[in-house]
Amino acid sequence: MYPMKNTRGALAAALRLVLLLAGLLLAPQAFAQQCISNGATNVSFGVLSPDRASDSQGTVNLTCQSGFNPGYVRYCVYIGLGSPAGIAPRRMENWFASIAFDLYSDPARTKLIGPPPSGGGFPVYTGTLPVAGGYALSAVNIPIYGRVPSGQSWPDLSGTWTVQHLVFDAQVVWAFDDTKFPDTCTGGIKSSTEQFFWGSYGDINTACRITDATDLDFGVVASLASDTPGASTITVRCPAGTPWTLALSAGGNAILGNRRMKSAAGKYVSYELYKDSGHGQKWGSVAADMVNGTGAGEKSPTVLRVYGLVPAQSSVPGSYSDLITVTLTY
Incomplete structure (x- = not known):
């Protein structure tokens, strides 16, 4: 009888060990299927000109980690109306000037970026990011294109003055799947939203x-x-x-x-x-x-x-x- 008891004890211990190892393997995979944003680099137009368009480009970061298997991420970028509120055009302002500008998802600057939660009627700025397996990290710096159109004017004051537009409800919404790119940014086996701050800045100089x-x-x-x-x-x-x-x-x-x-x-x-x-x-x-x-x-x-x-x-x-x-x- 003693050998039988020892055998059962050995089997039971072995079973508990296998279950514990399985749990250790599964837990990191669930935890690893995650995306975060490490922030954004804002649009700075420098000194503005009333006689030509001023272009600039910023980025918003998205960094994702897979599980044991490769992952597939779809992301959508939304930039709120900001302060002062508006879009098409947005406006950078200070106490004496209001300068029209806008933010775009394409380098040709034809597709406006709309506000959350769904773009405000503008085409949704979306993209995909493949993530290698083995708990690897993959990152993308998503470009944001800005333009101040020409033909604007401002008061004839001395010195250099900064105008700005601030957005506190900018978002990257992402969806993660381990078999294919999700069809939407709220699909897949996991999805979430990353908030980031967005600022647009320009300088007005009326010197010669x-x-x-x-x-x-x-x-x-x-x-x-x-x-x-x-x-x-x-x-x-x-x-x-x-x-x-x-x-x-x-x-x-x-x-x-x-x-x-x-x-x-x-x-x-x-x-x-x-x-x-x-x-x-x-x-x-x-x-x-x-x-x-x-x-x-x-x-x-x-x-x-x-x-x-x-x-x-x-x-x-x-x-x-x-x-x-x-x-x-x-």
Whole structure:
């Protein structure tokens, strides 16, 4: 009888040990199927321009851990109306200025990001994140694209002023499954919501400055057997009564004072920049070749036209370019 009792005791102990090990294996897997957000990097537009759009990009982090098997995560991003409340457009404000902007889910900035809980009628910003098995961690920094459109104005005040828009109810909603990507952000075998703070910031500076400079594109030509003209613009805004001077550098490929564009093959095409449409007054960086003016106030920009000319010359087919530095002195 004693051996029988010992055998039962050994079997019972073995069974208890197996059940305990099974529990240890299952518990981490259930615990590991989890996602958290380590916060966001906000959108900062820098100094805003009334004459061109200002773009910026931020991110929101999502970090997920699988169980023993691989995992599949679907996430949805929502950004609340914020303070001041609004969307399409949102507004960055301080006590004297209100600047329209918006936040988008695509780099082309065509798809607005809506508020929780379901996007407020805007397309839901959603994506997927695969997570390797073996309790691995996978992370994604989800991009948020911001744009301040051009054509806005603000008071003519001295100094630099910050405008802001703050959101305290931004969310990443996620769903986890161990067989496939969930169809929705509330499906799968587990789902939850991560809250994060979102801020959008811009600076207003009404000092003398260049607010826009367009590229000078000579276009595509079959040959340079004849002169090829082109033009671009530079916009200057200065406080009323402020004298200023605008200079153009010789570029990065000039030789003996002559501007040249360069191709990837190392070939050159000569060109010149002028103040006038008749191509008689060169625009450069010595006093006699600069353009002078006087500020007319924040709401009255000075738009200067730059006239380019590629004279007739022999050339090798290719794409040619140069970079000009524009210097405003006041």
